[in-house]
Amino acid sequence: MALLRMTTALQLVTWFMISYVLVSTQASSVYAGHSSTGKCRCLFTEPCWPSKDEFAALEATLSQPLLAPQQLATPCHTSWFLNEECELAQELWVDGWWRSNSSNSAGGTEQPTFAAYYAPDGHIEACFLNTTLGYPCLQGNIPPIGVDVRSVKDIQLAIDFAAAHNLRVVVKNTGHDYLGRSTARNAFLIWTHHLKSIQYHDTFKPSGAPNGTVYTDAITLGSGVQWQEAYDAVFARGRIIVGGIAPGASVGAAGGWVQGGGHSALAPQHGLGVDNVLEMTIVTSDGRYHVVNSYQEPDLFWALRGGGGGTWGVVVSVTYQTHPSSPILAAYMIASVNAPTVDAGTADIPTFRALFTELVRITPTLADAGWSGYVDILPSDDTGLPWLSLLYIAPASAPTARSTMQDFFAFAQHLADSARPEEGALYVDLASIDSLSGFAEWELTNFRGKSGEVGVNTELGSRLLPRDLLQSNHTAVADAVLGLGIPHIGFYIVAGGAVSTVDPDSVALNPAWRDALIHVVFSPLWEEGASLDTINAARDLVKKGEAAFRALTPGGGAYFNEASLYEENFQQTFWGSHYEKLRAVKKQYDPIDLFVVPEGVGSEDWDADLNCRL
Numbered sequence: 283m284a285l286l287r288m289t290t291a292l293q294l295v296t297w298f299m300i301s302y303v304l305v306s307t308q309a310s311s312v313y314a315g316h317s318s319t320g321k322c323r324c325l326f327t328e329p330c331w332p333s334k335d336e337f338a339a340l341e342a343t344l345s346q347p348l349l350a351p352q353q354l355a356t357p358c359h360t361s362w363f364l365n366e367e368c369e370l371a372q373e374l375w376v377d378g379w380w381r382s383n384s385s386n387s388a389g390g391t392e393q394p395t396f397a398a399y400y401a402p403d404g405h406i407e408a409c410f411l412n413t414t415l416g417y418p419c420l421q422g423n424i425p426p427i428g429v430d431v432r433s434v435k436d437i438q439l440a441i442d443f444a445a446a447h448n449l450r451v452v453v454k455n456t457g458h459d460y461l462g463r464s465t466a467r468n469a470f471l472i473w474t475h476h477l478k479s480i481q482y483h484d485t486f487k488p489s490g491a492p493n494g495t496v497y498t499d500a501i502t503l504g505s506g507v508q509w510q511e512a513y514d515a516v517f518a519r520g521r522i523i524v525g526g527i528a529p530g531a532s533v534g535a536a537g538g539w540v541q542g543g544g545h546s547a548l549a550p551q552h553g554l555g556v557d558n559v560l561e562m563t564i565v566t567s568d569g570r571y572h573v574v575n576s577y578q579e580p581d582l583f584w585a586l587r588g589g590g591g592g593t594w595g596v597v598v599s600v601t602y603q604t605h606p607s608s609p610i611l612a613a614y615m616i617a618s619v620n621a622p623t624v625d626a627g628t629a630d631i632p633t634f635r636a637l638f639t640e641l642v643r644i645t646p647t648l649a650d651a652g653w654s655g656y657v658d659i660l661p662s663d664d665t666g667l668p669w670l671s672l673l674y675i676a677p678a679s680a681p682t683a684r685s686t687m688q689d690f691f692a693f694a695q696h697l698a699d700s701a702r703p704e705e706g707a708l709y710v711d712l713a714s715i716d717s718l719s720g721f722a723e724w725e726l727t728n729f730r731g732k733s734g735e736v737g738v739n740t741e742l743g744s745r746l747l748p749r750d751l752l753q754s755n756h757t758a759v760a761d762a763v764l765g766l767g768i769p770h771i772g773f774y775i776v777a778g779g780a781v782s783t784v785d786p787d788s789v790a791l792n793p794a795w796r797d798a799l800i801h802v803v804f805s806p807l808w809e810e811g812a813s814l815d816t817i818n819a820a821r822d823l824v825k826k827g828e829a830a831f832r833a834l835t836p837g838g839g840a841y842f843n844e845a846s847l848y849e850e851n852f853q854q855t856f857w858g859s860h861y862e863k864l865r866a867v868k869k870q871y872d873p874i875d876l877f878v879v880p881e882g883v884g885s886e887d888w889d890a891d892l893n894c895r896l
């Protein structure tokens with residue numbers, strides 16, 4: 283799958299967007315024949331699974347018919363002839379909206395291989411788009427049944443039913459999760475996609491706050507709202523909001539993104555997603571509806587801001603602070619190399635190394651000058667050689683923003699002009715700084731109507747890089763990045779600035795975020811239908827990369843939403859000193875562990891499939 287093309291560079295920048303696959307290496311507990319009363323969850327394939335009548339009785343109480351989620355490529359397997367829906371699937375396979383859309387019966391994950399089940403012996407249950415691979419279309423990791431919740435009451439009914447029958451539950455919003463946390467084999471789905479309410483508040487008083495507490499220009503988003511919809515509502519007021527950045531802006535604005543932290547190019551100016559929340563509403567596993575904020579149930583409010591999605595209950599809405607808009611500068615750069623004698627596998631091209639090493643060296647300077655955003659290293663389609671894309675923004679009022687970036691462009695141009703042939707030619711294909719009216723113009727121009735960076739097969743690894751490390755040893759950082767042996771790398775300034783000035787204990791988010799400047803992400807890709815051996819080789823690269831960054835940042839952290847399934851000591855890596863309190867809040871609000879996700883709070887009490895308590 284040609285995910286990233288040179289010609290569409292600027293559309294494809296951030297590739298936290300690139301996707302990922304859940305390929306469980308664990309034996310499915312389906313075969314173990316658990317009962318619903320023991321220490322295991324009841325699964326679809328077992329006798330304990332509720333009967334048709336029981337589901338019918340549930341359905342009769344709900345506002346919508348039950349869902350029967352299907353694999354997205356199903357239409358390509360239903361007839362010998364190409365049908366319209368299959369053509370649509372082929373055309374929109376890498377479209378984040380299509381993948382999360384209601385027309386797809388809730389069966390989509392943003393990353394197709396999350397939908398595929400790989401048994402430990404390599405046996406595959408999936409539904410591949412490419413039918414000539416010869417696999418039948420099977421349910422794989424897509425839950426067979428679910429509830430299309432439209433109200434608090436629907437959520438309560440779904441939760442009560444799941445708890446009463448001890449079902450394995452998954453909560454899915456858009457299905458963007460990079461660790462497969464929004465899908466599970468033989469589970470019961472609670473789908474929040476249609477919780478689309480949006481309410482703008484000129485003034486907002488959190489529930490239970492003392493009289494006189496007033497926030498202005500806040501917005502309450504139902505947990506099914508996606509960033510494009512949220513941006514539209516906020517931009518219409520001439521304001522901005524800290525949100526996810528992706529082609530098409532299809533990431534959920536009030537689901538997993540914010541519960542995991544929520545990074546953005548705007549975070550260095552206005553804090554992370556979690557730092558902008560005023561109130562949340564949620565239904566917990568006992569069926570209770572809570573309105574939580576700094577004044578009411580502050581511990582649950584704290585946990586929901588960084589403690590991770592799918593762990594505390596079903597979030598119904600999130601209220602955010604918005605911010606005034608002001609003019610910005612937008613920097614774009616694309617640099618590519620051509621080195622026919624260099625092995626694309628190692629891609630160690632001196633000019634490219636020099637360029638990237640300089641970028642790392644000046645990253646603290648650029649950040650201090652007001653720049654934030656995304657640098658990606660990607661392989662070119664034809665040669666596989668790396669190219670670099672930079673997409674940064676800064677407040678137009680930042681006095682040294684323009685000059686610091688121009689210095690970097692000049693450095694790049696000088697490298698390009700003076701590179702010796704044996705070092706590989708470097709081309710600066712684009713280097714510009716535009717003046718824009720504000721963040722809205724930047725978001726609309728670069729990301730709207732775009733697709734890509736979903737619908738591919740990959741896994742992530744990542745690490746938060748402290749500012750201190752970048753300052754004290756930039757060459758070690760550059761060497762670690764360039765030594766990954768993984769063609770897709772993101773090097774993002776989404777921390778520092780306002781992210782660093784927040785009291786680390788005010789939210790559950792990993793305190794490591796407060797010292798960080800860079801979120802580095804890397805992700806190998808593989809072809810649809812790849813063997814388990816191929817996938818495991820890709821995973822080994824991820825593990826090796828993570829080990830390299832761990833060595834550079836001992837005791838450091840990683841971003842819960844964009845991490846690997848192989849984090850060593852995930853509790854420390856995702857939450858540091860906040861883990862113990864999170865465990866306690868989890869025990870208080872979800873004592874039956876109805877909501878458990880891979881590498882989530884409390885998941886260590888469960889087996890690798892999260893179906894049986896250890």
Ligand SMILES: Cc1cc2nc3c(=O)[nH]c(=O)nc-3n(C[C@H](O)[C@H](O)[C@H](O)COP(=O)(O)OP(=O)(O)OC[C@H]3O[C@@H](n4cnc5c(N)ncnc54)[C@H](O)[C@@H]3O)c2cc1C
Nearest residue numbers: 299455456457458459463527534537538539545591592597
């Ligand atoms: C294309 C793309 C771009 C991205 N860009 C960014 C970015 O700019 N910044 C950033 O920080 N991250 C980004 N991410 C990562 C993103 O934060 C995660 O994928 C996140 O999990 C998405 O949340 P979701 O609700 O949309 O997805 P889902 O996969 O539906 O849900 C993610 C997790 O949250 C849980 N969850 C969802 N809704 C609820 C709810 N209402 N109540 C309780 N639990 C819930 C799910 O159970 C699951 O565990 C991006 C991902 C992709 C694929």
Ligand SMILES: *[C@@H]1O[C@H](CO)[C@@H](O)[C@H](O)[C@H]1NC(C)=O
Nearest residue numbers: 374377379380381383384385
């Ligand atoms: C999403 O679904 C709606 C109706 O369910 C449809 O109108 C819309 O065109 C779909 N969009 C995409 C991108 O598939």
Ligand SMILES: *[C@@H]1O[C@H](CO)[C@@H](O)[C@H](O)[C@H]1NC(C)=O
Nearest residue numbers: 283412413414415416810811
């Ligand atoms: C589909 O799979 C076949 C068999 O592996 C392969 O030859 C073909 O190139 C694939 N098609 C696409 C579009 O990937």
Ligand SMILES: *[C@@H]1O[C@H](CO)[C@@H](O)[C@H](O)[C@H]1NC(C)=O
Nearest residue numbers: 487489490491492493494495
């Ligand atoms: C707060 O305001 C409400 C409504 O105006 C009033 O009923 C209440 O007594 C006030 N509480 C305090 C502590 O002043």
Ligand SMILES: *[C@@H]1O[C@H](CO)[C@@H](O)[C@H](O)[C@H]1NC(C)=O
Nearest residue numbers: 754755756757758759833834
């Ligand atoms: C930089 O890091 C490398 C690799 O960890 C290490 O060998 C070197 O001593 C460090 N240099 C400095 C100046 O800290």
